[in-house]
Structures are given as C-alpha cells and as structure tokens.
Amino acid sequence: xxxxFEIDGITVPFSNGQTIMDAALTAGIYIPHLCHNPExxxxxxxxxxxxxxxxxxxxxxxxxxxxxIVVENETHELVTQRRLLLKLLFVxxxxxxxxxEKSGACQxxxxxYHCGMLAPEFVHFYxxxxxxxxxxxxxxxxxxxxxxxxxxRASRDSDKKAVFNISGRGIQAHLTIDSPSGKLADSAFNSxxxxxxxxxxxxxxxxxxxxNIPIGQRLYDQAPISQVGDVAKHQEVADE
Amino acid sequence: xxxxxxxxxxxxxxxTGDGSAHELLQRLIELQQTYxxxxxxxxxxxxxxxxxxxxxxxxxxxxxxxxxxxxQGEYEIFISxxxxxxxxxxxxxxxxxxxxxxxxxxxxxxxxxxxxxxxxCIGMGDQGPAALINGYTLTALTTERINQIIQRVDxxxxxxxxxxxxxEVSSKTRRKDIILNSEYIPGAAIAAGLKNGPTSxxxxxxxxxxxxxxxxxxxxxxxxxxxxxxxxxKRFVVCNADEGEPGTFKDRYLLxxxxxxxxxxxxxxxxxxxxxxxxxxxxxxxxYLLQPLNxxxxxxxxxxxxxQSILGQANxxxxxxxxxxxxxxxxxxxxxxxxxxxxxxxxPRSRPPFPVTQGYCGFPTVVNNVETFCNAAMIAQxxxxxxxxxxxxxxxxxxxxxxxGDCERPGIYEFPFGTSIRDILHACGAxxxxxxxxxGAAGRMIPATEFNRTIAFEDISTGGSFMIFNQNxxxxxxxxxxxxFFRHESCGFCTPCRVGSSLLAKQLSKxxxxxxxxxxxxxxxxxxxxxxxxSHCGLGQTAANPILDxxxxxxxxxxxxxxxxxxxxAFDLDASLEEARLLTGRDDPDAHLEGxxx
Numbered sequence: 109x110x111x112x113f114e115i116d117g118i119t120v121p122f123s124n125g126q127t128i129m130d131a132a133l134t135a136g137i138y139i140p141h142l143c144h145n146p147e148x149x150x151x152x153x154x155x156x157x158x159x160x161x162x163x164x165x166x167x168x169x170x171x172x173x174x175x176x177i178v179v180e181n182e183t184h185e186l187v188t189q190r191r192l193l194l195k196l197l198f199v200x201x202x203x204x205x206x207x208x209e210k211s212g213a214c215q216x217x218x219x220x221y222h223c224g225m226l227a228p229e230f231v232h233f234y235x236x237x238x239x240x241x242x243x244x245x246x247x248x249x250x251x252x253x254x255x256x257x258x259x260x261r262a263s264r265d266s267d268k269k270a271v272f273n274i275s276g277r278g279i280q281a282h283l284t285i286d287s288p289s290g291k292l293a294d295s296a297f298n299s300x301x302x303x304x305x306x307x308x309x310x311x312x313x314x315x316x317x318x319x320n321i322p323i324g325q326r327l328y329d330q331a332p333i334s335q336v337g338d339v340a341k342h343q344e345v346a347d348e
Numbered sequence: 349x350x351x352x353x354x355x356x357x358x359x360x361x362x363x364t365g366d367g368s369a370h371e372l373l374q375r376l377i378e379l380q381q382t383y384x385x386x387x388x389x390x391x392x393x394x395x396x397x398x399x400x401x402x403x404x405x406x407x408x409x410x411x412x413x414x415x416x417x418x419x420q421g422e423y424e425i426f427i428s429x430x431x432x433x434x435x436x437x438x439x440x441x442x443x444x445x446x447x448x449x450x451x452x453x454x455x456x457x458x459x460x461x462x463x464x465x466x467x468x469c470i471g472m473g474d475q476g477p478a479a480l481i482n483g484y485t486l487t488a489l490t491t492e493r494i495n496q497i498i499q500r501v502d503x504x505x506x507x508x509x510x511x512x513x514x515x516e517v518s519s520k521t522r523r524k525d526i527i528l529n530s531e532y533i534p535g536a537a538i539a540a541g542l543k544n545g546p547t548s549x550x551x552x553x554x555x556x557x558x559x560x561x562x563x564x565x566x567x568x569x570x571x572x573x574x575x576x577x578x579x580x581x582k583r584f585v586v587c588n589a590d591e592g593e594p595g596t597f598k599d600r601y602l603l604x605x606x607x608x609x610x611x612x613x614x615x616x617x618x619x620x621x622x623x624x625x626x627x628x629x630x631x632x633x634x635x636y637l638l639q640p641l642n643x644x645x646x647x648x649x650x651x652x653x654x655x656q657s658i659l660g661q662a663n664x665x666x667x668x669x670x671x672x673x674x675x676x677x678x679x680x681x682x683x684x685x686x687x688x689x690x691x692x693x694x695x696p697r698s699r700p701p702f703p704v705t706q707g708y709c710g711f712p713t714v715v716n717n718v719e720t721f722c723n724a725a726m727i728a729q730x731x732x733x734x735x736x737x738x739x740x741x742x743x744x745x746x747x748x749x750x751x752x753g754d755c756e757r758p759g760i761y762e763f764p765f766g767t768s769i770r771d772i773l774h775a776c777g778a779x780x781x782x783x784x785x786x787x788g789a790a791g792r793m794i795p796a797t798e799f800n801r802t803i804a805f806e807d808i809s810t811g812g813s814f815m816i817f818n819q820n821x822x823x824x825x826x827x828x829x830x831x832x833f834f835r836h837e838s839c840g841f842c843t844p845c846r847v848g849s850s851l852l853a854k855q856l857s858k859x860x861x862x863x864x865x866x867x868x869x870x871x872x873x874x875x876x877x878x879x880x881x882x883s884h885c886g887l888g889q890t891a892a893n894p895i896l897d898x899x900x901x902x903x904x905x906x907x908x909x910x911x912x913x914x915x916x917x918a919f920d921l922d923a924s925l926e927e928a929r930l931l932t933g934r935d936d937p938d939a940h941l942e943g944x945x946x
Contacts, residue, residue, distance in 0.1 A: 193882065197843060199851065273404055273406075276840065
C-alpha cells in the first residue's frame with residue numbers, strides 16, 4: 109500500500125521524503141513555480157507554489173508530503189495570489205516581453221499567462237541595472253533576473269565553481285559574479301556549464317544565436333506551461 | 349557604562365581565529381572596527397584563509413548594516429531612528445549634528461574623519477534619543493551633548509577619553525514582580541538540575557508552563573525535550589540576544605543586570621540536553637555589553653559554574669562564546685540567527701527541519717530568548733508552583749515590558765501575564781493615550797477601545813515592546829516609520845517581502861503627501877494580505893501589520909488624506925514634462941498641463 113494525499117480532489121501517491129511539489133511533478137499535476145528545478149535543492153523563494161494545507165499557506169516545493177493531507181492548488185484565491193506575486197516580479201525588474209530574446213520560451217511569461225496576468229497593476233520600479241556582455245559566448249542581462257538563485261545553485265552544486273552569488277539586502281539584493289572585475293569573462297564560467305542552462309527567464313542567454321527559433325514556434329507558443337513544464341528541462345533535451 | 353579598553357582598539361574580540369568559514373562575520377566586524385571599512389586586500393586574505401570566494405565575502409558584507417566596502421569615518425555615528433527616538437527629537441538633533449560636523453546625513457566627510465547615518469532602533473527607548481559611535485552607545489542626547497560630540501570629533505579625541513556620562517546606560521527598573529523580586533543563588537539551578545536529573549527538570553519546566561519570551565510562546569520544556577531526543581553526536585545551546593524589535597530593551601536590561609541568571613539558564617539547558625558549547629548572539633548595537641559579559645563568563649569559570657567539570661561533576665563540561673551581530677533585524681529570527689552564527693548572510697531557513705533537530709552546523713540546537721533562559725534558571729531554583737502563582741492558566745508567570753513613548757515613567761516593568769493595558773498605562777503614568785503599539789513594529793496597534801485587553805499569549809502576545817502614543821501624535825508617522833523599517837530590514841530572499849515591503853512604502857508615501865485615492869488603500873490592503881499569507885518567514889508575514897492595523901482600526905487617518913478622484917498618478921505629469929520643455933526650448937502655456945495634469 110502506497111502513501112497518498114489529495115491535490116484539488118485528485119489522489120496523488122508519494123514516497124517518504126518527497127515534497128508536495130515532487131509528488132505533484134511525478135503525478136503530472138502542475139503547481140506554478142519559478143525557483144524550483146527538481147535537479148537542485150528546493151529553495152522556496154519565489155513563493156509562486158504557495159498552496160493551502162487545511163487552510164494553512166505553505167510552499168509546495170519545501171513542504172514534505174504527508175499521508176492524507178488535503179492540498180488546495182488551483183483555487184480562485186490561490187490563482188489571484190499568484191497573479192499578484194507575478195506582478196511584483198514584473199514591478200521589480202525591467203521585463204519587456206516584446207523585445208526579449210526569451211519571449212515564448214520564458215517561464216515567467218508563461219506562468220503569467222497561466223495565471224491570467226495580462227496587464228501591470230502597480231507602478232514599476234524601473235531600476236537601473238547593467239548588462240554584462242563581457243563573455244564571448246554568454247550574455248547576462250540583470251534587468252531580467254528574478255533572484256531564483258538557480259544559477260547560484262547550479263554553479264555551486266553542479267559545476268563546483270560558485271561563479272554566481274547574491275549580495276545586498278532587501279530590495280537591494282542582486283546577483284553577483286565571482287571574478288576580480290565582477291565580469292563574467294574574468295570568472296571561471298564556461299558556456300557549457302550547468303549554470304548556463306537553468307535560467308527560467310532571459311537573464312542568462314547564449315550569444316550568437318538570437319531568434320534562432322521564430323516567434324510563434326517557441327516552447328510555450330505550442331502548448332501552455334501546465335502541459336510542457338519547465339524551460340530548463342527542454343533546454344537539456346535541445347542540448348543533447 | 350563602557351568598556352575600559354580603548355573602544356577603537358581590536359582587543360576583546362570574539363573570533364577564535366580557528367580559520368573556519370564560521371569566523372567570517374566576526375573577522376569582518378574586527379576589520380570594520382580597525383579600518384572603518386573592509387579593504388579589498390583583506391577580502392582577498394580572508395578568501396584564501398577561510399577558503400571562501402570573494403563574492404561570497406562581499407555578499408556577507410553587503411548584508412549587514414554595520415559593514416562597508418566603502419570607507420566610513422574614523423568616527424562612525426549612527427543615530428537611532430525609531431519612532432520613539434523621533435518623538436524625543438532625534439531628527440532635529442541629527443540635523444544639528446550634521447550641520448556641526450559639516451556633512452550630509454548618510455555620507456562620510458571628505459577628510460574621512462566622520463560618517464553619519466540613521467539606523468534602526470538601538471534598544472534605548474527609555475533613554476533616547478540615542479546613537480552609536482564606533483559601536484558604543486550614546487544615550488539621552490541633547491543639544492548640549494551634540495555640541496560635546498562635535499567638539500571631540502573635531503579635536504580627534506580618542507573615544508576612551510570622552511566623558512563617561514555620554515555612554516551611561518541606566519538599568520533601573522520601574523516595577524518588579526516575582527522574578528525580579530527573587531534572589532538568585534549562584535549555581536542553585538544547575539545543582540538542582542544535576543541532582544534530580546534531566547527528566548525531573550523537564551517535568552518541572554513543563555509544570556511551570558514556561559513559554560518562549562521572545563514573543564512566539566513555544567513551550568520551553570517541549571523545545572528542550574525535542575532537542576534532547578534528537579539523535580546526534582552533539583547539541584548546541586544558543587541565546588538569542590539579538591533584541592531588534594523596535595521599542596524593546598528588556599533583554600538589554602537582563603544582559604546588563606542579571607547576566608548570571610542568563611548563563612545559569614543556558615548551563616542548565618546544556619545539562620538537560622547534553623551540550624558542551626553555547627553561544628550568546630549579541631546584537632551589534634549592544635557591543636558595549638561585550639566586555640562585561642566576557643568578564644562574568646570568566647568569573648563563572650573560576651567559580652566552577654562554567655567550563656570544565658561544572659560544580660565538580662567530572663563529565664559535565666560546557667562553555668559559552670559570544671558572537672556579535674552587525675546590524676540586521678532579521679537575525680532575530682532563529683534560523684537566520686543560526687545562519688549568521690555560521691558566518692553567513694542572515695537568510696531564514698526553510699522549516700522543517702526546525703533548529704531543535706537541525707540547527708547550528710546541522711546539529712540539534714535550542715534557541716531561546718534571554719528572558720526565557722533567565723526564567724528557566726529561577727524556576728529550577730524555586731519550583732514550578734512559585735512561577736505559577738501569578739499569570740493566567742495559559743500564560744503562567746510574568747512578562748518584562750519595555751515601556752517607551754508618551755508616559756511619565758518609561759522603563760522596565762515586570763507585570764504578571766493577564767494584566768490589562770489600562771493598568772499598565774496607569775502604572776507608567778500615561779495620559780490621554782491614543783494608541784499603544786504592542787510587540788514592536790511587527791506587533792499590533794491597539795486603540796483606546798481595546799485597552800481592557802491583556803498581555804497574554806491567549807490575548808495580546810508580545811516580546812516586550814510597548815510604545816505609547818498620546819492624542820497629540822500623528823499615528824500615521826508611526827505607521828510610516830515601521831513600514832520604512834521593514835523595507836530596510838527585509839532580507840530580500842522571497843518575492844512578497846522583498847518587493848511588497850518596498851511597494852507598501854511607496855504607496856504609503858503617496859498617502860502621506862495627499863496624492864492617494866481610495867484605490868490605493870485597497871491596493872495596500874491586498875498587498876498586505878499577500879505578504880501575510882505567502883512570505884517565507886515571520887518578518888514578511890508581519891511587515892504589513894502597521895498598515896493593516898492602521899487601515900482596520902484607524903481608517904480616518906488615511907481617508908482624511910485622500911483625493912476625491914478615483915485615480916491619481918503616482919507622479920506629477922506636468923513636472924515630468926520639464927525635461928522636454930528644456931530640450932525644445934518651450935515655456936509657452938501650451939507646453940504646460942493645468943493642475944499638474946490631473
């Protein structure tokens with residue numbers, strides 16, 4: 109007899125040690141997320157995967173699954189909440205989808221569509237952030253960084269390089285690069301690193317192949333994110 | 349009271365220099381004291397010695413308010429900017445100081461002699477306005493004292509030659525109850541614990557009903573029991589002396605006047621859970637307490653109450669190290685505190701696992717507030733019935749309150765749990781009170797209609813902050829102060845708190861300048877509710893409390909400042925055209941928008 113719990117009325121099996129997110133991913137149930145990637149230690153920072161267990165808010169990616177728990181996921185209240193969280197991410201950075209190379213294959217954009225976010229609501233911060241184009245093969249556009257720390261985790265845990273880090277506090281928190289100049293070109297980064305392929309948005313992009321896939325034929329142009337899943341997963345397949 | 353050593357020297361530091369990455373924060377604090385910034389050569393040196401990347405080290409520096417990569421003044425001055433300091437005239441004094449020193453607030457003087465900044469509440473609400481100079485506390489500031497400071501900075505007088513009176517921190521109490529009226533007998537609690545054994549002691553604690561005094565109120569007996577039961581080769585005892593909640597200063601008093609009780613309580617905990625190492629995480633703002641605390645630790649080692657073979661028990665060894673904070677409110681959250689103890693950025697961990705099973709370095713750890721350890725020591729000494737004689741069934745015993753703001757007698761008060769706000773206001777001589785902020789910025793704002801409510805875990809729970817506002821105060825100023833506090837102190841890890849705290853501050857500014865509409869108020873309450881429900885830790889979950897309480901209990905404060913229109917842009921449309929007018933050389937009437945474009 110296997111353990112199981114419920115997500116929106118659907119019975120989901122799980123094994124010991126699995127989080128709600130792990131079990132949902134295995135069962136093919138989509139819980140919106142940005143900072144989660146099953147290859148890395150759960151982080152719990154974007155808060156998009158916030159679900160309700162018996163009325164209590166928890167992050168699905170860091171909360172262990174439990175026998176018989178009742179999880180609410182795609183409710184009106186939670187979708188509204190997620191739409192608001194997404195708006196905050198758009199407010200904080202400079203996200204101009206129509207001009208972005210990642211458009212159509214961007215997880216932030218795709219989750220926003222999934223949650224029905226169609227227009228901004230708050231006054232945007234329009235922060236002044238730079239672009240790091242120093243590296244021959246990879247460009248970093250800090251305007252699009254959502255601080256999911258997937259590149260930080262991938263570089264530290266997979267590549268064993270710790271090229272990326274977070275500095276500052278609060279709204280000043282920002283991604284940094286470990287090199288004497290602070291530039292990517294002077295770091296240990298290589299475009300074949302895992303860290304080059306985990307960014308869910310257009311903050312870390314390969315050079316020399318802009319708009320290779322025409323708009324309209326990109327990952328989330330074909331099917332919604334709830335069906336095709338994370339962009340990183342498809343990136344891995346494309347690279348093989 | 350101030351350390352006898354020259355405050356600018358680097359003696360009496362806390363790092364042990366064992367070369368582990370956990371030393372990073374303590375090493376950075378020493379460097380900041382020595383050089384008034386962290387020089388790049390030192391970052392490179394630390395990177396080699398501790399095997400940490402340079403960007404990791406910079407990440408830690410930029411997390412803590414008292415650490416800087418840019419050169420600060422030889423005198424680093426921080427003016428406490430809590431609302432109670434402001435009510436005592438701190439802003440005006442800060443401006444006088446800035447003028448006298450010839451600098452802008454928030455800058456370092458060109459000759460690098462002095463830098464001047466505001467900082468979050470430094471725990472001197474009963475003797476403000478207060479400030480820090482090179483980590484040491486200046487109290488009860490007046491124009492006369494500001495002039496003394498200016499003269500000595502201009503003359504480059506070393507801090508140890510400044511008048512001691514400037515640094516005096518009073519530790520008097522206004523009201524005592526069973527805890528403060530009881531005499532502490534050195535070693536009695538530990539002896540009782542050793543004699544009767546851990547099980548009996550835990551039972552006593554359980555019978556006493558002692559709950560965590562930091563505000564959350566978790567059962568102390570359960571916490572110690574969980575930690576003792578966790579399977580591990582070692583365990584740690586940590587005292588949370590990072591008293592950062594605006595308006596609270598009762599731990600400062602206990603650390604200063606009842607150090608022995610605290611250390612006795614920690615040692616008792618060590619005996620119960622089986623620990624050989626403890627830490628006191630002392631907030632950087634209380635640096636003046638570092639040397640006296642170390643002296644008492646040393647006295648207790650000599651008296652056989654700490655260190656090897658405590659009270660002659662051959663296998664009971666326990667010692668305590670003091671770890672300094674460096675200006676980060678979030679480190680009062682127990683898992684962020686543990687991260688900081690490990691020398692890292694103070695980002696709260698995901699829970700579970702809780703510190704009692706995986707805490708410091710992954711080992712089971714008890715983290716308790718200063719008052720909790722002190723109370724545990726007295727309960728072991730006097731028994732659970734003594735403790736339960738006052739308080740309520742769900743909240744036995746007493747609570748230390750830090751009372752500040754509009755009253756005749758601010759200070760430390762010990763009240764039994766269950767005491768009404770009205771009685772407390774009467775005791776401290778508060779008149780014509782409009783509202784009380786209980787539990788600090790993260791607490792609740794209580795209007796006069798609720799003054800019959802009580803201080804208790806089952807009613808209004810608090811870590812001890814009690815700030816009083818009378819009818820002449822503009823409450824919206826307090827709400828603004830708390831909202832800015834959270835924007836400054838958010839760690840930046842999770843989306844709702846990082847962005848939400850900034851957005852709330854912006855929306856509130858719109859209200860303050862009279863540009864907000866009813867829609868803006870709706871947006872604030874929606875945002876606040878989102879932060880409560882989705883934030884990663886208690887900071888984000890409570891950061892909107894001041895605004896939500898204000899909107900719920902004092903709606904007229906906001907509504908009286910609203911515009912009648914349904915929509916109002918956050919910026920002045922006409923002013924935004926100024927650059928275009930300059931570029932085109934136009935200034936005719938058609939190049940202007942009437943009434944700011946609204």
